Amino acid sequence: MVDAAPTPAGRLDGLDSWYAEGWKGLNVAVLGLGASGFSVADTLVELGSEVTVYAPEGPSDTVELLDVIGARFERTPLDAVPAVLEQQGPDLVVVSPGLPPHNATVQWAVANSTVWGDVELAWRVRDKVVRGPVAAPWVTITGTNGKTTTTQLTTAMFEAGGLRAVACGNIGVPVLDVVRDPDGFDVLVVELSSHQLHYLPTTGDGALVPLASTCLNIADDHLEWHGSAEAYRAAKAKVYERTVMACVYNTTDDATRRMVEDADVVEGCRAVGFGPGIPAPGDVGIVEDVLCDRAFAENRQSSALELATVADLEQAGLASPHMTMNVLAAAALARAAGVQPAAIRSAVQGFRTDHHRTELVATADGIAWVDDSKATNPHAATASLASFDKVVWVVGGLFKGVDVDGLVERFGPDVRGVVVIGTDRAPVLEAFARHAPGVPVLQVEAADTDQVMPEAVRHAASVARPGDTVLLAPAAASFDQFGSYADRGRRFAAAVHEHLGGNADGDTDGLPGERA
Known part of the structure; x- marks a missing residue:
């Protein structure tokens, strides 16, 4: 939280509406x-x-x-x-x-x-266009990974329920552009980065009062920006402050539960957990092959509402463990706002993930080539690597002060080979030398951005075997060599297609070796 000196003469007093003088x-x-x-x-x-x-x-x-x-x-x-x-x-x-x-x-x-961020300004002027009796409520989403997909899923669920909803914030559409839309919205689904949350106050006119909120997960990231892991986590925890209906937390991540316990929320706000197992009363989860709501069912002590099935997730490309968690979190947020189960299932069935998120680029000779360039930190790469059986791992980039050692220790010994990109390859090379010295390690030496991915693809092809997945999951930011994670992913896909020529299989419905 930014504790700025007050502006002389109270110049900012009362700036809590678009229509303030x-x-x-x-x-x-x-x-x-x-x-x-x-x-x-x-x-x-x-x-x-x-x-x-x-x-x-x-x-x-x-x-x-x-x-x-x-x-x-x-x-x-x-x-x-x-x-x-x-x-x-x-x-x-x-x-x-x-x-x-x-x-x-x-x-x-x-x-x-006095210091504000753009989100605080947007909250203060959110009443410019009002479709109902009050300004549109906000649903807020953060987490180390999965924010964008969960934001998109939640928005799709609101839309399937008949509401005019919009995904905005860190997802790419500034919240200020949304609050000034002349047609207005029924609900705003706001993705918040730790940077945006840092600059948000937790009291006063500029403090958000979300209808429902979630921190999906937490792992060390952006430490060079925040200065410490503690500061990063404190920023993330702000998402729960002053929530009205439901603080949605990850039952497999105790840190998110503690954030909810420590949050100062509106009286009557509920804590709703989401997780991959059978849900306790008050939570959402999975019973056999059915995603269930035991949080908002009338008789949640003895019954549950069906939200979707695992088959629905498979059809939409959402069946991997981390994607399933995103669906559960989105469903909990939507249910907190009154969206009906049938609308949630409809949204899931019609949903497709964005590019560069465990996206199948091509298959050829029994080898799958998968672009998860969005895995910009070790936590995201963990979810990606855990989804496949045997991997040739393309890794490296700008690590932002985050240690990659634990990730290599967990997955390195089991990979077929590793292709290291990035200008600072030492952390990955040293980690493999410690934890997986027998794994083939190939370095991309190209300094020209145009040549990085073609060389990486050639190296990967030289060690991949039928049944393997060549996985771009860099566990690092892209800005040392590429314009963005999307640029990195596009260049990877282009290099794959160029390497395969006409040999790529046309069927891209499934990923060979993907774990359920």
Whole structure:
């Protein structure tokens, strides 16, 4: 939580509505010019504030748009406090989530102004367009892994239940763009990163009051941003604060249960667990081949409601253990908001996962090539590796201060071979030398981004055998060599298709060797 100094003369008092008068003439600095930074500037200009955006760079068309809407742009590094920012003396500083709390300009803002994030601003102005008696409720989702798929699933369940819903936030659509949609929404499903949660207050007008919330799981990630594992977990735990109906937690992850126990929630809010086993009363889970609700059934002590079947999950490509958990979490969130079981099953049956999430690229000669470039940390890679029997593992990238040793210790001895990408290969190489010295280790030496994946694919093909899965599950961020995890995945798929030529099988309904 950011404890900034109060703005002189209470300039921000009462800014809890789109229609508050105090927005007009407000002197605001926006740090960063990504999608969220531009949405902040655009919103505040529309509200009548005086806005200056500070960033070391920005797309030329976005910079031009700032001029068009009436915001100023200062092209300046932010690793030291810009003199022009000090001269501005803003009433409010809105920080883009990419800037960490130890950044010098962020620290100056905390000491000399009031600091918000884009999500707090969106919460304060959420009443611009109201379809019902009050502003649309928010359902909030975080976790180390599975956030995006769960956000999409929850949204699909609301839509199947007849509600106008939208997935937004860290998923790619800024929340401020959504709250200004002229048609409005019945419910917002908001994916929140640990960065966004860090900048959220837990009290006052800017504190979210979600209808239902979840932290899907927790494992060390983004430690270089937060400074410690404790700070990362504290940020994630904020998702549960002030929840109204249900705090949804993972019964196989005690840390998420403790987060719920420690949260300050609205009286009457319930704790609802989700897990792969038979659910206790108050939870959702699986009985034989049926996903069941024992949280919101009328007689949950002795009965359960059927939500979907394992066959439904298999049809939708959601039957792997980690995807099943995402479905259960989404179903609990949707049920907390009153979505009926039939709508949940319909949503599951019609759902398809995004690209780069355990996506089958091709099969040839009995070998499956799978793109899980979205596995950007060891926790995500764990779920991916656990889904297949025999793997040739493509791993490496930017580890963000997270230790890969435990992941290699668990899975390394059982892989067919490993192909190491990334500019810093030492952590992976050292871990394999310790824990799996007999496994073939092939390094990608190409420095040219265009050549990294073709070389990786050639190496993988040289050790893969029929029945194997060549799995891109990097356990690391992509920015050392690629533009994004999606760019990394697309390049992998292109290299696979180029390598296979016309030999790829057309049937992509199943993944050879996938574990149930």
